Amino acid sequence: MTAIEKFQVSIEAAEAYEELFVPGIFAEWAPLIVKATGVSPGQAVLDVACGTGIAARTAADVLGGSGTVVGTDLNESMLTVARRVRPDLTWQQADAQHLPYPDRSFDVVLCQMGLMFFDDRIAALSEMARVMTSDGKVGLVVPSKIDNQPAYSRLTEIVADEAGPEGAALLSTYWSCGDADELTSLLNSARLTVVALYEHPGTASFASADDLVKTEIEGSPLYTRITEQTYQRIRERARRALGEWETNGRLHAPLRGLVVCAGK
Numbered sequence: 001m002t003a004i005e006k007f008q009v010s011i012e013a014a015e016a017y018e019e020l021f022v023p024g025i026f027a028e029w030a031p032l033i034v035k036a037t038g039v040s041p042g043q044a045v046l047d048v049a050c051g052t053g054i055a056a057r058t059a060a061d062v063l064g065g066s067g068t069v070v071g072t073d074l075n076e077s078m079l080t081v082a083r084r085v086r087p088d089l090t091w092q093q094a095d096a097q098h099l100p101y102p103d104r105s106f107d108v109v110l111c112q113m114g115l116m117f118f119d120d121r122i123a124a125l126s127e128m129a130r131v132m133t134s135d136g137k138v139g140l141v142v143p144s145k146i147d148n149q150p151a152y153s154r155l156t157e158i159v160a161d162e163a164g165p166e167g168a169a170l171l172s173t174y175w176s177c178g179d180a181d182e183l184t185s186l187l188n189s190a191r192l193t194v195v196a197l198y199e200h201p202g203t204a205s206f207a208s209a210d211d212l213v214k215t216e217i218e219g220s221p222l223y224t225r226i227t228e229q230t231y232q233r234i235r236e237r238a239r240r241a242l243g244e245w246e247t248n249g250r251l252h253a254p255l256r257g258l259v260v261c262a263g264k
C-alpha cells in the first residue's frame, strides 16, 4: 500500500474533522504558528499536511489577498473539504516527504500537527527546508509529550488497560514528537536551526468528555481493532476519568503543544 492509499479517509470523516476537530482542537494553534513564523502580506506560504486547511486559511487572512497560499495533504477528502471552505486558495495532493515544488519557492512553510504521522520525519523536514527561501521560516506545531498531558495520559492508561499495550501504542503516535530536545535535534538533522520554541497550554474543547473520547477513538485506527464491548468500557471509564474537566456542560481538557519556528 502506498502512503497516499494509507491516508485516505472518507469525505464524511473529513467533514466530521472540519466540524468537530478543527473548532475543538486545531483552530487554536493556527494563529500561533502564523505569528511565530511572521507571516506577512506579499509572502508565498505553503501549508504541509494541511488537513482541511485551518493553518492555510489563517495565513491567507493575514496576507489579506496579497501573496499566495498553497495547502498540501496526502488525503484527497481533506482537500475536498478545504476546497469547499476556501475555493480561492490552491490545494494540491502531495506527500510531505516528496514536495512537488522547486527549491526556494516559499517564504514560509507551515506544518501544524502533522510531523508525528510522517514515516521519515527528517526527509519531510528536509523537503520543507528545500522549498523554503534562504531567509524563510518553517513553522511546526506538535503535541507535547504524554507526561505533560494530564487528561490524555488518563485516556491512554484506560486504553492500555482495556485494549492492551498494542492498543495504547496506536494512540501514542500523537505524542511522539513532543520532546523539545529531540525535536530540536530532528530539525538540526534536516539542516534547520530553531529560532523560537515554546510550549503552549492549549485546550481540547468538546460538548462532553464522552464526545472527546468518541471523536478521538473513532477517528483513530484503534476503533477498528477493538470489540464493541471494549469500546464501551473505555468510554464508560474515560467519561468518569475526564469528568473533572467538564464545566458548565462543556469539556475543556488540557492539551499542551510545542510551537516552533526554524530557519536555515
Ligand SMILES: C[S@@+](CC[C@H](N)C(=O)[O-])C[C@H]1O[C@@H](n2cnc3c(N)ncnc32)[C@H](O)[C@@H]1O
Pocket (backbone or CB within 6 Å): 003, 007, 022, 026, 048, 049, 050, 051, 052, 053, 054, 055, 072, 073, 074, 075, 078, 094, 095, 096, 097, 111, 112, 113, 114, 117, 118, 119
Ligand atoms: C491531525 S491532521 C492535521 C491537519 C491540519 N494541519 C490541521 O491542523 O488541522 C494530520 C494530517 O496529516 C496528513 N498526513 C499524514 N501523513 C502525511 C504525509 N506523508 N504527507 C502529507 N500529509 C500527511 C493527514 O492526511 C492529515 O490530514
